[in-house]
Amino acid sequence: MSAPVLIPRGTRFTAEDITFYADRDRRPLAEALAAADLVVSCPHAGAAIPAELAGFLSPALTRRLQYDFTDCSTAPVVRRWAELDPRVVAVQNPHPRLVRDPNRARPDDLAAGLREAFERVRAAGPGARVDLSGCDAVRPVTFSFMPVFVGSPDELADALAEVAAVGVDVYERTRDDLVARAGRGVTFLSFHDTMNHTTRPDGAVDVPRPEADRLPPVVALSNRGDAHGERRGDNPVTMRPDLLRALADAHRVGFAAEPGDVALNQPYLGSNEIIHTGARFPGVEAVQAEFRREYLLGPAGAAHLMSPGTDWPDPDPARVTELALACKASWDHYRENSSPEVRAARA
Numbered sequence: 001m002s003a004p005v006l007i008p009r010g011t012r013f014t015a016e017d018i019t020f021y022a023d024r025d026r027r028p029l030a031e032a033l034a035a036a037d038l039v040v041s042c043p044h045a046g047a048a049i050p051a052e053l054a055g056f057l058s059p060a061l062t063r064r065l066q067y068d069f070t071d072c073s074t075a076p077v078v079r080r081w082a083e084l085d086p087r088v089v090a091v092q093n094p095h096p097r098l099v100r101d102p103n104r105a106r107p108d109d110l111a112a113g114l115r116e117a118f119e120r121v122r123a124a125g126p127g128a129r130v131d132l133s134g135c136d137a138v139r140p141v142t143f144s145f146m147p148v149f150v151g152s153p154d155e156l157a158d159a160l161a162e163v164a165a166v167g168v169d170v171y172e173r174t175r176d177d178l179v180a181r182a183g184r185g186v187t188f189l190s191f192h193d194t195m196n197h198t199t200r201p202d203g204a205v206d207v208p209r210p211e212a213d214r215l216p217p218v219v220a221l222s223n224r225g226d227a228h229g230e231r232r233g234d235n236p237v238t239m240r241p242d243l244l245r246a247l248a249d250a251h252r253v254g255f256a257a258e259p260g261d262v263a264l265n266q267p268y269l270g271s272n273e274i275i276h277t278g279a280r281f282p283g284v285e286a287v288q289a290e291f292r293r294e295y296l297l298g299p300a301g302a303a304h305l306m307s308p309g310t311d312w313p314d315p316d317p318a319r320v321t322e323l324a325l326a327c328k329a330s331w332d333h334y335r336e337n338s339s340p341e342v343r344a345a346r347a
Contacts, residue, residue, distance in 0.1 A: 002063035002310040009051040012166040013094045015174040020082040020090045030181075032089050038331060039178050040189045042078050042092040043102040043171070043273055044071035050099065050163040056156050058147035062310035064203045069142045070096050071193045073296040076315045078191055080324035085331070089182070091175050095167035097139075098148055099160055102172050103190065103271045104137045111157035113137055118153045121145075127201075144198040144207070175273075176280070184283035187239075190273040195293035195305075202308040215292040218261040221248055222270030222288040229264050238270065238278035238286040246338050247287065247330075254330025296323060 021032040047070045049057065075092055082090040093102060107113045113135040124130040127145055138160060140149040149156055179188055196214045198207045221244060223229055225237040229244035248262045270288035277286040294302040304313045
């Protein structure tokens with residue numbers, strides 16, 4: 001069985017470890033930020049688990065289940081994109097969402113939330129679907145409701161807080177610092193992927209999600225609005241609707257996609273990162289991109305995961321570069337075709 005991948009005990013991440021941009025060896029970050037008009041975050045890209053948490057991991061957790069519970073396919077694409085586009089600065093969370101999910105509001109009391117989540121899972125029964133709304137900053141089960149954590153939620157909360165201080169907390173501070181230093185006129189992109197299938201106990205990722213939860217063939221772009229990017233009731237949008245529609249059109253060009261391959265706010269509205277950034281940084285457009293994981297992986301990678309197993313396929317370098325170039329082409333087209341006042345703000 002492919003065992004979970006661990007981060008060595010005592011590892012402490014710095015902002016420099018998790019920030020990526022073109023010519024990083026020869027160009028200081030301040031220069032990169034001065035040229036940047038886009039800050040890209042990958043809150044769920046980390047997959048390796050801090051070794052300090054090994055004693056709390058379920059014996060049923062395989063490497064495939066570990067990686068499926070992340071957006072690890074985003075990491076190589078965004079890093080390659082940042083290498084190719086001098087107007088992009090990227091930051092990637094080094095910790096997986098099971099340490100603490102930065103795309104959820106930070107809980108006031110992590111231990112209380114964990115106790116509630118453990119209790120809901122216990123009450124539902126082994127492998128049963130359970131609603132963890134309101135206590136999902138740390139989930140004890142995957143999205144297929146397979147166990148991740150065991151043991152005492154209070155002891156787990158203490159261990160999580162200790163490791164978060166040197167990983168996900170560093171990521172959140174770095175993310176906000178990059179947006180602040182880039183200034184007004186920058187766009188913030190929270191970059192994700194989700195598979196339209198969930199896992200079976202044998203590791204095959206081939207159980208179709210409910211239709212309402214399925215992503216379009218390429219990507220969903222979200223601003224907390226409706227299917228046209230317009231405001232939904234009292235819910236403020238985080239990116240101007242006309243700009244979101246322009247960005248969707250740009251992705252159809254950059255990815256050579258059909259109109260229905262790119263959707264707005266379907267099935268996801270966008271979550272904490274764009275809400276937080278839009279509220280904290282007035283004048284910054286904030287958008288979430290949720291790519292279909294099968295699309296990022298390509299046919300061979302997707303087929304591999306749909307068969308039983310405990311491993312995870314390595315990224316295909318050619319596919320990664322192809323996707324990074326498509327991201328760059330999409331945003332180049334958006335830069336050239338968005339409104340004059342937005343172009344002026346970026347100048």
